[in-house]
Amino acid sequence: MSVLKEITPLSARDCFYIVDRRKSVFSFPIHQHAEYELNFIEGGEGVRRIVGDSVEEIDHYELTLVGGNGLEHAWEQGSCTNHDIREITIQFSPALFQAGLLDKNQFASIRRMLQLSSHGLTFSLRGVMMVYSLLDALPRQPEGFDQFLTFLKILNLLAECCETEGRVLASSSFAHIGKETESRRISKVKGYIDEHYPEPVRLSDLASLVGMTPPAFSRFFRQQTGKTVMDYILEVRIGNVARMLVDTTVGVSEICYSCGFNNLSNFNRVFKAKRGLTPSDFRALYKKSKVIV
Numbered sequence: 239m240s241v242l243k244e245i246t247p248l249s250a251r252d253c254f255y256i257v258d259r260r261k262s263v264f265s266f267p268i269h270q271h272a273e274y275e276l277n278f279i280e281g282g283e284g285v286r287r288i289v290g291d292s293v294e295e296i297d298h299y300e301l302t303l304v305g306g307n308g309l310e311h312a313w314e315q316g317s318c319t320n321h322d323i324r325e326i327t328i329q330f331s332p333a334l335f336q337a338g339l340l341d342k343n344q345f346a347s348i349r350r351m352l353q354l355s356s357h358g359l360t361f362s363l364r365g366v367m368m369v370y371s372l373l374d375a376l377p378r379q380p381e382g383f384d385q386f387l388t389f390l391k392i393l394n395l396l397a398e399c400c401e402t403e404g405r406v407l408a409s410s411s412f413a414h415i416g417k418e419t420e421s422r423r424i425s426k427v428k429g430y431i432d433e434h435y436p437e438p439v440r441l442s443d444l445a446s447l448v449g450m451t452p453p454a455f456s457r458f459f460r461q462q463t464g465k466t467v468m469d470y471i472l473e474v475r476i477g478n479v480a481r482m483l484v485d486t487t488v489g490v491s492e493i494c495y496s497c498g499f500n501n502l503s504n505f506n507r508v509f510k511a512k513r514g515l516t517p518s519d520f521r522a523l524y525k526k527s528k529v530i531v
Contacts, residue, residue, distance in 0.1 A: 290408025
């Protein structure tokens with residue numbers, strides 16, 4: 239059993255595929271595909287967004303970019319009762335910006351946004367409003383160069399505001415995201431944590447890896463990542479738990495102890511606080527959407 243691998247309608251001869259539709263229900267299962275997807279929803283309060291191991295209910299306006307790396311995602315009905323929902327979906331290939339275009343200075347912010355979208359990247363209401371008029375007009379424009387320019391303007395505006403108006407969704411452990419852009423010391427520490435997260439991970443051991451005292455290392459790690467060491471270790475453990483819940487049939491208690499937790503009740507409480515669902519409910523959410531492929 240595996241998550242549905244969608245064959246998108248995107249043609250090899252087109253820069254992007256766009257569909258603008260009205261709908262009353264969300265029924266497409268959790269799926270993955272190689273293309274980037276920018277999804278806008280209006281009037282979908284209560285719809286449940288699933289991106290990797292992130293599960294959240296959306297507000298009236300929703301705008302999320304899912305990276306083209308096979309990250310599992312879906313929008314489900316959830317508690318939404320509105321029967322007149324607008325959804326605009328734009329899909330484009332990672333090959334669109336090949337030949338070193340993303341390495342040019344003028345595309346630096348777009349490059350950064352696309353990297354973040356490997357986790358799934360959702361935008362605040364302010365971010366949505368910055369591109370709303372362009373998104374609204376894009377489906378009605380004739381296919382051609384001007385429509386493509388509008389599409390690039392949308393990406394550029396979102397890229398410029400994503401540091402303040404964007405929020406990543408899936409954990410790195412779940413999405414299998416690399417750390418190529420990080421400093422050598424941070425990458426070394428995270429690599430150690432990735433390898434040893436099932437065991438007790440001591441602050442002193444991490445500090446010694448990079449030749450620092452524990453207090454200095456704690457400050458350094460937080461400055462570089464925006465997280466405490468313990469918060470990051472917990473994120474890695476929870477991400478690996480979620481991946482095992484999705485990809486295996488191993489029992490919840492066994493997953494608990496194999497991912498570094500030593501108390502089942504505390505594990506269940508922490509997982510629900512971080513993911514909004516119990517481990518069993520999270521597994522059931524994915525299981526009901528799985529299909530044979």
